[in-house]
Amino acid sequence: MKIEKQAQAGTMQSSDLMVFVEPANELKIEIESTVKKQFGHLISAKVDEVVAALGVTAGFIRVSDRGALDYAIEARVKTALQRASAA
Amino acid sequence: MAINSVGREIPEVYNGKKIVPYGGPKSYKPDLMTATRPIKRNDSGKSKVVGGLRDAIVASGLKSGMTISTHHHLRNGDRLLNDLVKEIDALGIRDITIAASSVHIVHAELVPYIKKGVITGFECGVNGLIGELISKGELNCPITVRSHGGRARSIATGEVQIDVAFLAAPYCDEYGNFNGFFGPSACGTLGYAIPDAQYAKTVVAVTDNLVPYPALPIAIPQSMVDFVATVDTLGDPKKIVSSTTKLTRDPMGLQIAKYASMVIDATGYLKDGFSFQTGTGGISLAVAGHVRDMMRERKIKGSFGCGGITGFFVDMLEEGLFEGLFDVQCFDLKAVDSIGRNQKHQQMSANLYADPFNMGCLVNRLDCAILSATETDVNFNVNVNTESMGYLLHNTGGHCDVAAGAKVSIIVCPSIRGRLPMVRDAVTTVTTPGETVGVIITERGIAVNDHLPELKEELIRRRAPVKDIHQLRDEIYSITGAPKDVEFEDEVVGLIEYRDGTIIDTVRKVRA
CATH class of the missing domain: 3.40.1080.10 (Glutaconate Coenzyme A-transferase)
Structure with a gap:
């Protein structure tokens, strides 16, 4: 999947997250979270997993997490990437 | 370091005081007498009104190194503690310990006075920014968190000696009888202020509503009050209610x-x-x-x-x-x-x-x-x-x-x-x-x-x-x-006291 334009998905509500995606020459992922100290490692692993599964190799992905569970992270990241790649 | 009975590491001494580690909820009773304070004698029936806050601070004899208290019945609507510390600073008094019944988010205004050395300790727990900054190690200010019962106990035993209590008095007469029931800053019960009135060395009733003698019914009596000070406002009772006091729909x-x-x-x-x-x-x-x-x-x-x-x-x-x-x-x-x-x-x-x-x-x-x-x-x-x-x-x-x-x-x-x-x-x-x-x-x-x-x-x-x-x-x-787990440094920035005065846990500086 190729990131062709800016896109976003999610909300800033508690237990949700916002995902911002934009084109870039290489893959860069930035994660900010209210529970980074406790769950930063798991959030990061989940984002990496979705990015790899969709075959995204370049793009700037910024995650602003408010304590979302894994299924929400997966859904929001997937949606943002699909929106960014659609023509 | 000692390990208490809930498995927490407790220092032997904190802020110059020897610590008793927590050992169970109902086992500890020290062999002590209750606190005392100086005998007073007042043969005059004259008004105790000394003027405003600054006059009251001067009249109370407050000096650097002393401990003051206020009550938190107006909660996030309280003005008195912030105004008081400003006046204390203006008089050049330093090294004050706060032994309020609680400190609320509104009291984040005190942060500059902690940095300046006007306030150098809390013998009470806090809500909000002050605690956060202490946890980060950005404010050097020892703090002992107490429960409501624990605070009352610490005053009654004399572990915490209040030099001057400044008690918001929403319905007060010139000889120092007051209650919290009526007036523009009515907050209802004054339950947290009673140990202060009973044990502080000097007691100042601060009011924005001076009423003709006698202010009835009496919650705190004239026999416990040294001075009366008048201010424009004690605060805003509408802010007593916090956002959490609503029935859930979730x-x-x-x-x-x-x-x-x-x-x-x-x-x-x-x-x-x-x-x-x-x-x-x-x-x-x-x-x-x-x-x-x-x-x-x-x-x-x-x-x-x-x-x-x-x-x-x-x-x-x-x-x-x-x-x-x-x-x-x-x-x-x-x-x-x-x-x-x-x-x-x-x-x-x-x-x-x-x-x-x-x-x-x-x-x-x-x-x-x-x-x-x-x-x-x-x-x-x-x-x-x-x-x-x-x-x-x-x-x-x-x-x-x-x-x-x-x-x-x-x-x-x-x-x-x-x-x-x-x-x-x-x-x-x-x-x-x-x-x-x-x-x-x-x-x-x-x-x-x-x-x-x-x-x-x-x-x-x-x-x-x-x-x-x-x-x-x-x-x-x-x-x-x-x-x-959140990572902490070894440095102890505060104590969590159990209601009997033993230490149940510490607060450590959060690793950046």
């Missing part, structure tokens, strides 16, 4: 409340003579609603409602569901209005409420109490002091007092808050020891502590969703993932 919260009412019913105490306390959280109020309905249906006449009192309890009193209310803190304006006109809505001092070192405090007479939690653990310990980042953000309130006193203390909290599991291997900070906690309820089930086997059996018989606390934790972890 389906998860309502489910928890339903389970809590099942537990209360199963205790067998819900009959004539029932006594009950809830907090102000949305779930607590929903539980109170269920209890009210059950009392109505079964025509139960309760004994008393206790604690911080809300309009909800006032309605129950006026409906005849309780014989009386014991009120240490009015949590909303309906409670403020009630205490001024209902004789059975009784003001109580913090000592009467929850001080363990007397001939018996009110919490000992409680059947069931609903308490909240920031997090809990598999040993039933509860944390209400530190939040997910490890920062000290909340005062203890009456949490550990009520848990120790009530026959069945019931903790209500959602199983997950913003991915954080609310039942963990170990809480970040022990506020209330698990041995005083009866039941932990989340929307995923009810965990009953081992010291209540009959209640557990009865709940199982009633087909309530009883789960082992470890099972509950595992179920929650399977959804959230296992959290990493």
Whole structure:
């Protein structure tokens, strides 16, 4: 999947997250979270997993997490990437 | 370092004081006399009004190095503590210790005065920014967090000596009689201020509503008051109500409340003579609603409602569901209005409420109490002091007092808050020891502590969703993932004192 334009998905509500995606020459992922100290490692692993599964190799992905569970992270990241790649 | 009986490492000395590690909820009683203060003699019947705040500070003899107190009945609407510290600074006084009954978010205005050295210690817990900055190591200011009962005890024993108490007095006469019932800054009961009035070396009543003598009914009498000061305003009573004092509509919260009412019913105490306390959280109020309905249906006449009192309890009193209310803190304006006109809505001092070192405090007479939690653990310990980042953000309130006193203390909290599991291997900070906690309820089930086997059996018989606390934790972890612990430095920036004065936990500097 190729990131062709800016896109976003999610909300800033508690237990949700916002995902911002934009084109870039290489893959860069930035994660900010209210529970980074406790769950930063798991959030990061989940984002990496979705990015790899969709075959995204370049793009700037910024995650602003408010304590979302894994299924929400997966859904929001997937949606943002699909929106960014659609023509 | 010593390890206390809840497994926490406790320093031997903190801020120059020798520490007694916590060793159980009901085992410690030092062999001491209660505190004393100088004898006063006043043969004059003349007015005690000295002028404004600055005049009162001067008249009180406040000097650098002393300890002052205020009460927090106006909660986030309080002006007095902020205005007082400004005046103290203007007079060039430094190195003041604050021993207020609590410090609220509005008192973040004090931060510059801590940095400047006007305030150099807190003999009380704090809510909000001050605690956060202390946790980060950005404010060098020792702090001892106390429960309401613990604070009252520390004043009565003389462990904390207040040099000057500045007590907001919403309805006050020129000779120092006052109450909190009436006036533009009415806050209702003055329960937290009573130990101060009784033991502080000098007592100043500060009022924005000087009324003709005598100010009746008297909550704190002229015989305990040295001076009267007048100010434009003590604060804004509309800000007594916090955003948390509303009945929940959240389906998860309502489910928890339903389970809590099942537990209360199963205790067998819900009959004539029932006594009950809830907090102000949305779930607590929903539980109170269920209890009210059950009392109505079964025509139960309760004994008393206790604690911080809300309009909800006032309605129950006026409906005849309780014989009386014991009120240490009015949590909303309906409670403020009630205490001024209902004789059975009784003001109580913090000592009467929850001080363990007397001939018996009110919490000992409680059947069931609903308490909240920031997090809990598999040993039933509860944390209400530190939040997910490890920062000290909340005062203890009456949490550990009520848990120790009530026959069945019931903790209500959602199983997950913003991915954080609310039942963990170990809480970040022990506020209330698990041995005083009866039941932990989340929307995923009810965990009953081992010291209540009959209640557990009865709940199982009633087909309530009883789960082992470890099972509950595992179920929650399977959804959230296992959290990493917040990392702390070795440096102790504050103490969490248990109600009897022993130290149950420390607050350490959060690793950046």
